[in-house]
Amino acid sequence: MYTRKNQRDLTASEKRRLVNALLALKRSGRYDEFVTMHGAYVVSDAENEPRAAHMTPSFFPWHRRFLLEFEQALQEVDPAVSIPYWDWTRDRSPASSLWADDFLGGTGRLGDDQVMTGPFAYSNGNWPIRADITDGAYLTRDLGRRSSPLELPTKADVDAALADPVYDAAPWDSTVATGFRNTIEGWSVGAERWRNHNRVHRWVGGLMLGATSPNDPVFWLHHAYCDLLWARWQRAHRGAGYLPAKPLPVSDAQYGRVFSRDEAMPPWGVRPSELLDHRRWYRYA
Numbered sequence: 001m002y003t004r005k006n007q008r009d010l011t012a013s014e015k016r017r018l019v020n021a022l023l024a025l026k027r028s029g030r031y032d033e034f035v036t037m038h039g040a041y042v043v044s045d046a047e048n049e050p051r052a053a054h055m056t057p058s059f060f061p062w063h064r065r066f067l068l069e070f071e072q073a074l075q076e077v078d079p080a081v082s083i084p085y086w087d088w089t090r091d092r093s094p095a096s097s098l099w100a101d102d103f104l105g106g107t108g109r110l111g112d113d114q115v116m117t118g119p120f121a122y123s124n125g126n127w128p129i130r131a132d133i134t135d136g137a138y139l140t141r142d143l144g145r146r147s148s149p150l151e152l153p154t155k156a157d158v159d160a161a162l163a164d165p166v167y168d169a170a171p172w173d174s175t176v177a178t179g180f181r182n183t184i185e186g187w188s189v190g191a192e193r194w195r196n197h198n199r200v201h202r203w204v205g206g207l208m209l210g211a212t213s214p215n216d217p218v219f220w221l222h223h224a225y226c227d228l229l230w231a232r233w234q235r236a237h238r239g240a241g242y243l244p245a246k247p248l249p250v251s252d253a254q255y256g257r258v259f260s261r262d263e264a265m266p267p268w269g270v271r272p273s274e275l276l277d278h279r280r281w282y283r284y285a
């Protein structure tokens with residue numbers, strides 16, 4: 001049992017140790033295995049295939065397990081390290097300590113969005129991007145989307161999602177207008193584009209926009225906060241559970257494409273029901 005802290009509360013030495021563990025995983029090649037794995041599970045609901053990670057009810061349990069695996073890799077380097085969370089309703093500015101030189105570094109430069117500051121700047125030689133097929137070898141960001149400014153989601157946005165008493169609903173994809181899962185995952189519903197989790201990917205920009213978004217270490221801090229929100233939703237709605245609870249009938253258009261409570265998710269063969277209680281592993285401070 002360990003603690004995941006708010007990134008704003010980390011001490012200088014905790015930040016240094018986390019950065020060092022990230023760099024060690026990068027050097028050994030393990031970091032890029034996680035990036036590639038995430039990329040392999042970006043399956044859109046326009047494709048007629050199983051969706052374990054995105055546009056799907058198992059968005060939360062899949063990413064919980066993904067973060068646990070990554071956190072374990074970090075802890076093999078330094079047992080004192082855990083994944084902090086970024087509460088983007090609170091730390092809303094590129095001037096936040098999250099983006100300082102001693103932590104994740106700042107936004108990209110104009111022109112090519114290349115991150116020039118902090119430990120993950122390409123020019124420092126420790127963070128070459130390998131697991132991306134289209135772009136350059138350097139980390140990119142465009143915090144706040146300078147060409148067409150965008151705000152991070154607000155506490156009111158998150159509270160509205162937490163107030164929804166239903167976890168998810170048919171058709172269990174990116175088009176569901178209600179339910180906690182898609183309200184946080186944030187696929188477009190009507191005129192409301194890029195909500196919550198998706199909006200944060202947009203706000204960071206650069207490599208955070210694509211299937212290999214874990215190339216940017218802020219991915220882990222962002223998803224730890226989404227994971228915390230899931231735990232908060234569970235606490236607020238104790239009678240409600242993960243849905244769908246039972247496998248969908250063969251007649252359902254989503255049959256074989258989404259993971260109900262006890263259907264094993266790839267690549268680990270773990271069921272959503274085994275991931276519902278994070279307190280087996282960690283707590284949030």
Ligand SMILES: [Cu+2]
Binds near residue numbers: 197213223
């Ligand atoms: Cu994400």
